[in-house]
Amino acid sequence: MNSLMAGIIVFSFISSVGAEVNITAEDRFLIGPMNTEVRVKCSLGGLDEDSKSYLKWFQVEGSKTKEITNTTTGVTMETTDYDSNTKQQNMTLIVRAAQNTQDTKFKCQYERDDNTVAMEIPIYLFLVTPHDSTVKSGNTATLSCVITDIVKNLTVTWENATGINVGEVDATKYTAVQGNNVGGTQTSTLEVKDARKSENFTCTLYPGKCFVQ
Numbered sequence: 150m151n152s153l154m155a156g157i158i159v160f161s162f163i164s165s166v167g168a169e170v171n172i173t174a175e176d177r178f179l180i181g182p183m184n185t186e187v188r189v190k191c192s193l194g195g196l197d198e199d200s201k202s203y204l205k206w207f208q209v210e211g212s213k214t215k216e217i218t219n220t221t222t223g224v225t226m227e228t229t230d231y232d233s234n235t236k237q238q239n240m241t242l243i244v245r246a247a248q249n250t251q252d253t254k255f256k257c258q259y260e261r262d263d264n265t266v267a268m269e270i271p272i273y274l275f276l277v278t279p280h281d282s283t284v285k286s287g288n289t290a291t292l293s294c295v296i297t298d299i300v301k302n303l304t305v306t307w308e309n310a311t312g313i314n315v316g317e318v319d320a321t322k323y324t325a326v327q328g329n330n331v332g333g334t335q336t337s338t339l340e341v342k343d344a345r346k347s348e349n350f351t352c353t354l355y356p357g358k359c360f361v362q
Contacts, residue, residue, distance in 0.1 A: 170195045172259055172266050180300070183274045187249050189242040191257035191268060196238055199231035203261045206242045209254040209269055217255075223248030249274065252298075275299045279352060282344075290344040294352035296328075296335045303330075305337040308351045315339070315350065 175190040193200060206217040206226055217224055225243040232238065240257055252274055258267035275298045282290040296303060305327045306314050315323040324340040339350060 170259060170261075170264070170266055172257065172268050174257070174268050174270050176270065178270060179272045180303075181249075181272070181274060183250055183276050184246050185249060186246050187244045187272060189244070189255050189257070189270050189272070190239065191241075191270075192237060192239045193259055194235070194237050196231065196236050200238055200259065200261070201228050201231075203259050204228060204238070204240050205258045205260060206240070207256040207258060209256050214256060217242065244272075273298075273300050275303075277352070277354070282341075284344055286346055287343055290341045290348075291338055292341070292350060292352075293336055293338045294354070296337070296354065298333055299330050299335055300333075301330060302327075303335060303354045305335075305352060305354045307337075307339040308353055310349045312351075 171194045173192050173194070175192070179187060179189065181187055193204070206224075207214040208217060217226065219226070223245045225245070227241045227243065229239040242255055242257070244255075249272075252272060254269055254271045256267050256269045258265065275296050278295045278297070280293045280295065282292050284290045292307075294305065296305075305325075307316060307323070307325045309315050309318075316325040322342050324342075326338045326340075328335045328337040337352060337354070339352070341348065341350075
């Protein structure tokens, strides 16, 4: 999972040939870790023909928009073939990890003649800082992941090296605290009783991961 869905909103208009063209976003907004690749997806419905030439992406900066082209650094645009059965066509904007360093907003748009339908999709990024713990074998160790620059609570679980949620395995040995968003920061902890040498755990959050040991 690489995003949070906040409800799908549909925008539409009646085209010059009488078809109702609508646009939907797979995710109304995206939340993810900084410096990771993000895919922004929109779907066009009610189309009467291949519409690649009518589809555009923009980056929104305040009241200004800047069109994204094939020469724009750090992004790739993909468009599926037109499906005459469903009258749909999908468009995806891939933002590479190196460009994904701050909150931003993108707009997918269909424009034909004097008709335009568009949708804006914000991307909210957070930073994850893992904190390891070094203790003597047999003692209690406390690990933590500090998540900053968030806009809401994130779901956090802790997994062992085999990918099993330790909180569901042995509640007497492991105590996991998900934490809550307080002023844009959420701290999740895992207490490990009778810790053993080189035990590794993963702080798994929706929609990213950080690794601690």
